[in-house]
Amino acid sequence: MTVPFDAIALRYDELRPAKGEVLSALSKRFKELHGIRTLLDVGCGTGRYSIPLASQVGMQIIGVDASKKMLGEARRKCSTGTWEHCKIEDWVTQTKLKAVDVVMFAYVLQFLAWPRVFEQLFRNLNPSVVVIVTYEPKVFPSALYHRFIPELVQIDQERFPESVSLIEKLRDLGFKPSRQTVPTLEVVRTARDVQGIIDKGRAQYCSTLSLVRPRVAEDGLTKMQRSLLAEISSKPLVVETQHTVIVATT
Numbered sequence: 001m002t003v004p005f006d007a008i009a010l011r012y013d014e015l016r017p018a019k020g021e022v023l024s025a026l027s028k029r030f031k032e033l034h035g036i037r038t039l040l041d042v043g044c045g046t047g048r049y050s051i052p053l054a055s056q057v058g059m060q061i062i063g064v065d066a067s068k069k070m071l072g073e074a075r076r077k078c079s080t081g082t083w084e085h086c087k088i089e090d091w092v093t094q095t096k097l098k099a100v101d102v103v104m105f106a107y108v109l110q111f112l113a114w115p116r117v118f119e120q121l122f123r124n125l126n127p128s129v130v131v132i133v134t135y136e137p138k139v140f141p142s143a144l145y146h147r148f149i150p151e152l153v154q155i156d157q158e159r160f161p162e163s164v165s166l167i168e169k170l171r172d173l174g175f176k177p178s179r180q181t182v183p184t185l186e187v188v189r190t191a192r193d194v195q196g197i198i199d200k201g202r203a204q205y206c207s208t209l210s211l212v213r214p215r216v217a218e219d220g221l222t223k224m225q226r227s228l229l230a231e232i233s234s235k236p237l238v239v240e241t242q243h244t245v246i247v248a249t250t
């Protein structure tokens with residue numbers, strides 16, 4: 001599946017800023033770990049999470065991403081990182097790989113044949129910590145865009161692995177995983193807030209939106225705009241999203 005991250009790279013951080021709650025949860029967990037000096041960020045994108053984490057915890061980043069333009073943004077923000085343009089499935093077969101302390105997968109497993117990628121990466125890099133940030137498939141029926149574009153629900157439920165499967169695989173590979181749910185809240189108060197949500201949808205800020213036909217997306221967004229404007233006329237709308245964070249240690 002090809003997802004056009006190059007097309008939104010320059011606006012990615014503006015459209016999908018790192019969530020403070022997720023960053024704080026990750027930062028707290030990283031600070032509890034000892035001897036963590038190198039972080040491999042798989043599908044690092046613009047380094048939304050790894051760049052602030054590395055500076056808070058004092059780690060060197062190796063970021064690998066299939067999108068040249070997403071990497072360009074990461075490199076612009078952090079010139080001391082090592083940023084490699086490659087699909088992770090190809091990168092892991094290189095012979096010059098060195099051990100790393102942490103391997104992080106933030107919002108990327110939906111693009112990967114993850115059981116095989118885990119096996120290859122962990123065998124070749126021998127990390128002591130694995131960090132995963134993702135969404136549980138069960139969150140999608142009530143997610144904001146998915147409520148108005150129902151085709152997205154099935155697409156995302158098929159793409160995103162359940163954390164029980166991830167945990168089982170990590171245990172099989174010798175890790176001790178623990179899972180945490182991090183809720184984030186977005187309050188929609190004004191017509192301008194609603195317009196911002198519609199514009200983000202049109203910009204395909206989230207990759208699933210590029211996987212439905214443009215007409216389906218546009219009809220859903222039009223319906224969404226009408227419905228959200230009606231909802232906020234009586235009281236602000238609070239959108240809660242549950243993020244799943246798994247930290248696995250050896």
Ligand SMILES: C[S@@+](CC[C@H](N)C(=O)[O-])C[C@H]1O[C@@H](n2cnc3c(N)ncnc32)[C@H](O)[C@@H]1O
Binds near residue numbers: 048
């Ligand atoms: C949703 S973005 C998340 C980016 C970053 N991890 C973050 O949390 O901001 C997914 C990223 O994974 C990259 N990606 C998708 N498939 C990949 C693959 N097979 N190998 C490397 N990168 C991949 C995309 O180019 C994109 O930058």
